[in-house]
Amino acid sequence: MAVINPEIRKEIEKYGIENFNACYNCGNCTAVCSLADENNSFPRNVLRNAVLGLEDELTTTIDPWLCYYCGECTSTCPREADPGELMMSVRRYLTTRYDWTGLSRKFYTSKKWEISAILLLSMLVMTLFIFFHGPLTTELTAEGGVKLNTFAPWKVIEMGDWIMAGLLSFFLLSNIGNMYYKIILKKKIRIPLKFYFTELWALIFNFATQYKFSKCEPKETSFFKNLKHGKYNYWIAHFLLMSGYVILFVVIVVFLSWFQTDSIHPWWHPQRLLGYYATIGLLVGITYFIFHRIKKDNEKSQHSHFTDWTFIILLLLTTISGILVHIFRINGMPYPTYYTYVAHLMILFPMLMIEVPFSKWSHLAYRPFAIYFNNLIIAAKDSKAGKKSSTS
């Protein structure tokens, strides 16, 4: 029997949505949503569960992760119940329900908690540098660059990167395990083992491309017409930002000895080209998202939760401080290089530790996993139906 928790509505409102109780179940949103079919009244199922306080149904649903926030449902809702934003709020709520540490809920519902955690981790990085930094030499390399590895040897920084990557992976993967438990195991859905392998492509493809976001706007038939009319802008900006971030993350965790060098390579060297691509990708993505969040010119930028702003500001500061370190280093400016490098890590470390497992960045992992789990469920159902029809 379904358990009703009347507090659930208030709880969901803490994650951004304001007026979803106004829904009178007319069905307009389902009529326009491309994810709805005869078996799934999308997004009304989620709305109904939220309005009725059906906690179990809400915490085990996969639907909000499949929604790519095109906003069609919101613009056709006669009651301004904002179903698109409800899906966004439920995604935040689900993030807190997958997270067993309880930190995600603290960060999503309390500015004080989020800002204090950022400051605490920043201070930790600064303290480590105060006690363990190398000599602040003003002697320059033969090419006139700063000897950054004397001040912050890459081997020491790499060790810190590995500890951080281990912690991030532990928290994020255990939360994904919890998501799997709620979506599949708790509902006692039996998935034949082979589908875990045959459907793996969906996870890899969607993680690498976040392709679903390209469906955010209604399309014409021709790819080039869509491109010309800016119909892929959101996905392109998202892809540039995401690929820039992933490249830099992999480089600093796995290839730091190759990336953090004292020698100044020519501009066409792969080390510099990769760094420039990642930096430009981040800047284009950040500018696009800040611009639209300020202008509020489409459905998905109408509402900005404070965690959206924290994330984008931290990312912007990380990018700017990284650019400054590069400029100071190759122009032979030792002290500005050292201080900016410390500031860069003081922003980067809290951003990764908070955003990747507990907040905004975690959605980049939950979405492709949800698509993967959904494919598993469909494949298992199809296989069961196939077996039934062949025996009947």
Ligand code: SF4
């Ligand atoms: S269109 Fe609005 S009022 Fe109608 S079912 Fe959807 S959310 Fe409710």
Ligand code: SF4
């Ligand atoms: S935002 Fe778009 S994809 Fe999401 S529920 Fe609404 S219409 Fe469907």
